[in-house]
Amino acid sequence: MKSGLKNNKLEVFIVQKRISKMSGIYLHIPFCKQACSYCDFHFSTLLKKKEEFINAITKELILRKREINEQVETIYFGGGTPSLLTNEEIKHLISTVYSNYSVITNPEITLEANPDDLTKEKIVTLAKTKINRLSIGIQSFFNEDLQFMKRAHNAAEAIKTITIAVGIFDNITIDLIYGTPTLSNKNWKKNIEIALDLGINHISSYALTVESKTLLEQQINSNKIKPLNEKKAAEQFYILKEILEKNKFIHYEISNFAKEGYFSKHNTSYWLGKKYLGFGPSAHSFTGKQRSWNVANNAKYIKILTTNKLPSQTENLSQNNLFNETIMIGLRTIWGVSLSKIESNFGKNRLDFLLKKAQKHIDNKTLKISTNKLVATKKGKFLIDGITSDLFKVDEVKL
Numbered sequence: 211m212k213s214g215l216k217n218n219k220l221e222v223f224i225v226q227k228r229i230s231k232m233s234g235i236y237l238h239i240p241f242c243k244q245a246c247s248y249c250d251f252h253f254s255t256l257l258k259k260k261e262e263f264i265n266a267i268t269k270e271l272i273l274r275k276r277e278i279n280e281q282v283e284t285i286y287f288g289g290g291t292p293s294l295l296t297n298e299e300i301k302h303l304i305s306t307v308y309s310n311y312s313v314i315t316n317p318e319i320t321l322e323a324n325p326d327d328l329t330k331e332k333i334v335t336l337a338k339t340k341i342n343r344l345s346i347g348i349q350s351f352f353n354e355d356l357q358f359m360k361r362a363h364n365a366a367e368a369i370k371t372i373t374i375a376v377g378i379f380d381n382i383t384i385d386l387i388y389g390t391p392t393l394s395n396k397n398w399k400k401n402i403e404i405a406l407d408l409g410i411n412h413i414s415s416y417a418l419t420v421e422s423k424t425l426l427e428q429q430i431n432s433n434k435i436k437p438l439n440e441k442k443a444a445e446q447f448y449i450l451k452e453i454l455e456k457n458k459f460i461h462y463e464i465s466n467f468a469k470e471g472y473f474s475k476h477n478t479s480y481w482l483g484k485k486y487l488g489f490g491p492s493a494h495s496f497t498g499k500q501r502s503w504n505v506a507n508n509a510k511y512i513k514i515l516t517t518n519k520l521p522s523q524t525e526n527l528s529q530n531n532l533f534n535e536t537i538m539i540g541l542r543t544i545w546g547v548s549l550s551k552i553e554s555n556f557g558k559n560r561l562d563f564l565l566k567k568a569q570k571h572i573d574n575k576t577l578k579i580s581t582n583k584l585v586a587t588k589k590g591k592f593l594i595d596g597i598t599s600d601l602f603k604v605d606e607v608k609l
């Protein structure tokens with residue numbers, strides 16, 4: 211049996227080798243049955259435009275087929291709620307990708323799904339498509355949390371769905387949310403233990419945050435509920451980390467934990483700065499030097515594509531943008547920020563700037579340098595957003 215450290219290194223090496231030429235395709239499915247109170251993603255609860263949307267995204271896939279030369283290694287159905295698609299619609303979109311892009315032999319194909327859509331029959335039929343990874347939006351196994359968040363499913367459905375799904379799909383991830391006012395530390399531990407008992411090998415877990423224009427924000431502003439307790443969220447983050455690491459999960463990105471062999475290939479490609487194309491309203495794309503994003507409005511998205519035009523805007527990324535992004539993403543992962551890459555991609559002045567700015571965080575033991583990489587320590591992980599924005603302030607020095 212290899213030690214945990216050796217396993218980590220092995221997995222890092224395999225991931226880096228594997229993705230050296232990869233591209234990912236993201237398909238945004240902009241429909242949900244109901245609005246969760248905290249969510250600021252782009253979606254509509256009006257499903258009547260679903261058919262027109264399928265035609266529009268099909269056209270977008272065809273119109274953009276020459277944007278990447280690399281082979282596609284991952285396809286990701288995100289949203290919104292992709293499990294609202296019928297199996298025929300899913301198969302049609304996958305076959306459109308295959309007909310217009312070069313796809314490797316065994317791509318990772320993920321579908322985000324909500325428990326209330328995943329009947330046994332649906333899971334069995336999904337397994338007959340090319341989908342080979344399910345990302346199930348559980349969030350909690352307790353009804354009081356699910357009701358607080360206005361989720362469409364209940365705790366019994368969450369457990370039933372996973373019990374069926376693990377017997378059919380090997381590669382399953384679930385989402386769990388902590389920091390919810392209704393969630394005690396005791397129930398948070400239970401949530402994690404239930405996931406482990408059900409045989410889950412990958413968990414994405416996020417602190418509840420107050421996004422603008424959400425019901426949660428309104429509830430707090432009108433004093434219907436108290437502001438969120440950051441101290442409790444930090445405690446729950448460390449509870450999660452401790453329990454999962456004891457159970458051989460690798461904390462490979464700030465919000466992602468997986469057993470060896472179960473890292474998300476699609477998301478890892480984002481975090482290692484690889485190219486990806488996003489399709490559907492609000493989807494973003496990154497081609498190494500440019501970022502583009504589609505209009506976040508279903509009706510406009512559909513209308514523009516009927517004229518054979520692309521519903522997107524593009525920005526050329528400056529060296530500062532790319533530098534900041536490299537720091538922001540790198541510090542969120544176990545791969546950290548490679549100092550030699552910073553020097554080769556951005557020059558010695560930016561490397562010196564980074565090291566100078568990082569020193570106070572190294573002194574505070576929130577960052578450390580290990581094998582020529584700048585990485586977040588355990589203490590720094592929960593504070594990473596503040597630390598990275600401090601490292602961004604590059605305008606005050608002449609570069």
Ligand code: SF4
Nearest residue numbers: 242245246249289290
């Ligand atoms: S199901 Fe997902 S995308 Fe839809 S409202 Fe809830 S959190 Fe947002």
